[in-house]
């Protein structure tokens with residue numbers, strides 16, 4: 196996701212802002228910018244500490260979890276009542292061949308307009324993914340849980356199953372298939388998440 200003042204964040208969260216603290220046009224020796232933002236704005240990875248007081252902080256998570264083979268799948272979420280949930284059935288039929296799975300829901304198309312009716316993941320779908328050896332789930336939405344959830348059951352199930360979470364991917368232009376993912380967090384000591392630049396490279400195998 197691009198990071199700029201227009202980038203949408205959860206309504207309760209700290210949005211992105213950027214100020215130029217030094218400007219060459221003002222006679223300064225160089226241009227310098229300071230940014231303020233929640234670490235959950237834009238594309239980011241959640242540390243387990245985000246949803247578990249005892250969980251690992253972002254600087255403690257092994258980086259190899261965020262680099263390597265990743266499988267992109269378009270998943271059709273269901274629910275005629277406006278609540279879109281990726282069910283265990285939806286993921287059961289996926290032929291997964293990587294420990295990183297990126298779910299392309301296409302339910303959060305605009306990075307600059309927050310809306311709450313994006314697809315979430317049912318906890319039993321997380322169990323299915325865990326049983327298939329998945330260690331990282333990426334989504335093209337702001338959360339693996341419903342926007343209004345007060346209990347974060349999908350986050351909690353990921354925690355129980357040892358799965359890491361990558362959120363706010365942009366996958367609309369990415370065909371399903373196997374890629375090499377690189378999405379490294381910054382080494383924010385004690386952090387509960389970090390913005391990442393998420394990249395998919397074509398994979399020959």
Ligand SMILES: [Zn+2]
Nearest residue numbers: 235241362388
């Ligand atoms: Zn997050």
